[in-house]
Amino acid sequence: MEEVEAEAIPVAKEPPRIHRLDQSVVNRIAAGEVIQRPVSAVKELVENSLDAHSTSINVVVKDGGLKLIQVSDDGHGIRYEDLPILCERHTTSKLSEFEDLQSIKSMGFRGEALASMTYVGHVTVTTITAGQLHGYRVSYRDGVMEHEPKACAAVKGTQIMIENLFYNMTARRKTLQNSADDYPKIVDLLSRFAIHHINVNFSCRKHGAARADVHTVATSSRLDAIRSVFGVSVARNLMKIEAADDDVSSSVFEMDGFISNSNYIAKKTTMVLFINDRLVECTALKRAIEIVYAATLPKASKPFIYMSIVLPSEHVDVNIHPTKREVSLLNQEAIIEKIQSAFESKLRNSNEERTFQEQTMEPSSSGPKDTSKDSHCGPKLSGSRSQKVPVHKIVRTDSQDPAGRLHAYLQVKPQSHLGKESDLTVVRSSVRQRRNPKETADLTSIQELVSEIEGNSHSGLQDIIKYCTYIGMADDVFALLQHNTHLYLVNVVNLSKELMYQQVLCRFAHFNAIQISNPVPLKELIMLALKEEDLDQQCDENDDLKEKIAEMNMELLKQKSEMLNEYFSLSIDLDGNLSRLPVILDQYTPDMDRVPEFILCLGNDIDWENEKSCFQGISAALANFYALHPPTLPNPSGDNFQFYKKRRSSRNPQDEGNSSNSLVDDVVIEEEIDHELLVEAENAWAQREWSIQHVLFPAVRLFFKAPTSMATDGTFVQVASLEKLYKIFERC
Numbered sequence: 001m002e003e004v005e006a007e008a009i010p011v012a013k014e015p016p017r018i019h020r021l022d023q024s025v026v027n028r029i030a031a032g033e034v035i036q037r038p039v040s041a042v043k044e045l046v047e048n049s050l051d052a053h054s055t056s057i058n059v060v061v062k063d064g065g066l067k068l069i070q071v072s073d074d075g076h077g078i079r080y081e082d083l084p085i086l087c088e089r090h091t092t093s094k095l096s097e098f099e100d101l102q103s104i105k106s107m108g109f110r111g112e113a114l115a116s117m118t119y120v121g122h123v124t125v126t127t128i129t130a131g132q133l134h135g136y137r138v139s140y141r142d143g144v145m146e147h148e149p150k151a152c153a154a155v156k157g158t159q160i161m162i163e164n165l166f167y168n169m170t171a172r173r174k175t176l177q178n179s180a181d182d183y184p185k186i187v188d189l190l191s192r193f194a195i196h197h198i199n200v201n202f203s204c205r206k207h208g209a210a211r212a213d214v215h216t217v218a219t220s221s222r223l224d225a226i227r228s229v230f231g232v233s234v235a236r237n238l239m240k241i242e243a244a245d246d247d248v249s250s251s252v253f254e255m256d257g258f259i260s261n262s263n264y265i266a267k268k269t270t271m272v273l274f275i276n277d278r279l280v281e282c283t284a285l286k287r288a289i290e291i292v293y294a295a296t297l298p299k300a301s302k303p304f305i306y307m308s309i310v311l312p313s314e315h316v317d318v319n320i321h322p323t324k325r326e327v328s329l330l331n332q333e334a335i336i337e338k339i340q341s342a343f344e345s346k347l348r349n350s351n352e353e354r355t356f357q358e359q360t361m362e363p364s365s366s367g368p369k370d371t372s373k374d375s376h377c378g379p380k381l382s383g384s385r386s387q388k389v390p391v392h393k394i395v396r397t398d399s400q401d402p403a404g405r406l407h408a409y410l411q412v413k414p415q416s417h418l419g420k421e422s423d424l425t426v427v428r429s430s431v432r433q434r435r436n437p438k439e440t441a442d443l444t445s446i447q448e449l450v451s452e453i454e455g456n457s458h459s460g461l462q463d464i465i466k467y468c469t470y471i472g473m474a475d476d477v478f479a480l481l482q483h484n485t486h487l488y489l490v491n492v493v494n495l496s497k498e499l500m501y502q503q504v505l506c507r508f509a510h511f512n513a514i515q516i517s518n519p520v521p522l523k524e525l526i527m528l529a530l531k532e533e534d535l536d537q538q539c540d541e542n543d544d545l546k547e548k549i550a551e552m553n554m555e556l557l558k559q560k561s562e563m564l565n566e567y568f569s570l571s572i573d574l575d576g577n578l579s580r581l582p583v584i585l586d587q588y589t590p591d592m593d594r595v596p597e598f599i600l601c602l603g604n605d606i607d608w609e610n611e612k613s614c615f616q617g618i619s620a621a622l623a624n625f626y627a628l629h630p631p632t633l634p635n636p637s638g639d640n641f642q643f644y645k646k647r648r649s650s651r652n653p654q655d656e657g658n659s660s661n662s663l664v665d666d667v668v669i670e671e672e673i674d675h676e677l678l679v680e681a682e683n684a685w686a687q688r689e690w691s692i693q694h695v696l697f698p699a700v701r702l703f704f705k706a707p708t709s710m711a712t713d714g715t716f717v718q719v720a721s722l723e724k725l726y727k728i729f730e731r732c
Ligand code: ADP
Pocket: 044, 048, 049, 052, 073, 075, 076, 077, 078, 086, 091, 092, 093, 094, 107, 108, 109, 110, 111, 112, 113, 114, 115, 158
């Protein structure tokens, strides 16, 4: 026994020797990090030219930069006596002390770029300084000169040429050769520099090409620069934006830029961001701005943003990324928030400047009286469903039954207007009809409902919601939020329902639409819903009665269709088919399994007599429909995994005729997992969780007015102690 144990202990291997890497290996590894691809070399070279106070920078590229990158400028040039160390690592004219970094104005400071290029390519420098009769040309390999600098004729400035980039990095070269070449990236880079440094002439062309792909001449107008680089169609849809803060306790910055308005249509966000004149990326800021656009302007339109932010240089850490692509800012969150609200008010104001179609309020009592309400004697049909549906009562009693698979034939196509010229007019008119919060005030009833929300908001909750961090879902219904040092559980169903309700009122009469590609007959939807209710309430009305109820509800909704369409973008055609739903939150489509229940609720539960309660009822029904309920299929990662085991029963032949055996005994249950259903459920739950994190909470932070009731009705629960927290996790 002891022997066995002794054998099980692995024989300790001798530790490997540690040795110092050869300097050339170190340099080549470091070089690969600084010069990741051709475009990163171009960026370094152009930044050097800008640091040399050039007024003209010309780039020539061959074979996506792998064969040749050549950057010529008219800057101050390089001294003859500096040429021997020019391409050594950590040689620079821009920094002496580490402390200088705090106030650095130049783009370079590490003295690594040129050195790196000589480790992964062949570099030749031609340069002349002011007052000299001739220039010098010299080539470098692995940080050192290959020969003494040769005198040559030269025009003002410096020209740096890199040939055969990555000639000694086979893997990198291969990957780059296989992927699309870097030329478009280089053009994009130069375009970005060109719209910021408007006092510099830029050009970028392919080697041997007669025409430059970027060509700008110095101008005093930023908008002109944008027009010449990105085109008229971009420039004419831009608005100027500015924001600033000078409060040392929160943030100190100045921002100005040009941002697209609601007429601008693009598939992708273009964000050109300069922080203290450095071209950088900031994902958090980009995301924050996209959220404002998504919430304010049409779905299809991703923004164009040029933005320059200036901060005290000691507030910016420029030394956090090997290619200096990112910087870190003091008080980044406060700055982002200020910028976000500047965008929000700019976009809202621009919406207000538009002209909107005139509204005429249809007197709500003009329609015939709702007779369906008391015409049936069945149980009260309610639009709201209990949140936790016991597994055995789930609509999908039979997975073949379309009741649970509505989306299979309800193919929802969000309005898409990308690309096609002919669609543009449709887009424009839909853009023109965008919501305008002030417009809704035309109707007193809506005005009253909105001010009820505003008058009823809880400042404590409001603060939590605005500044919280979403941690994750604690169970099917509660999300865990952190606010300062406190943890809160928030009921996402209640929260999303209230947010949707507020958004319906806010967007009243100005919704974008979700087109349903195959319009669905209302009657069929109502029948489905009535059958569901039967399952829930174990009550069996006969089918004739159901048909009658469905018929009457459909007729009623048809009569209300004009109003539903105009104010809520809910379209019902002449044949009684549902063909359009409103967009209540951009980027979000509701769970189509809930359409039948929603339609039934519209038909049954709305008070059509009174304008205010009618709008309130429809808004609440929509809110309940769009809320982020747990998906119909039970959560496969919870206790409900059993649900996904197919039960096939077969009689045990031995027990045949033996009536005393209980049913359980004489049936063999074979269990097998229904993979298709499981995948569907996993997708539905993952999709919901994504929406909660990326749509619900960002929108809540921006728009939500937290009602006082939520402080006490269990929607927000402070997790007071860790002990309690564990209990919650035990449940999931
Ligand atoms: P850094 O820019 O971090 O200083 P680089 O390796 O990019 O490091 O450049 C090293 C030095 O070479 C710079 O500090 C600068 O003095 C000089 N230099 C590079 N490119 C140019 C240029 N186009 N014009 C003038 N000087 C240049």
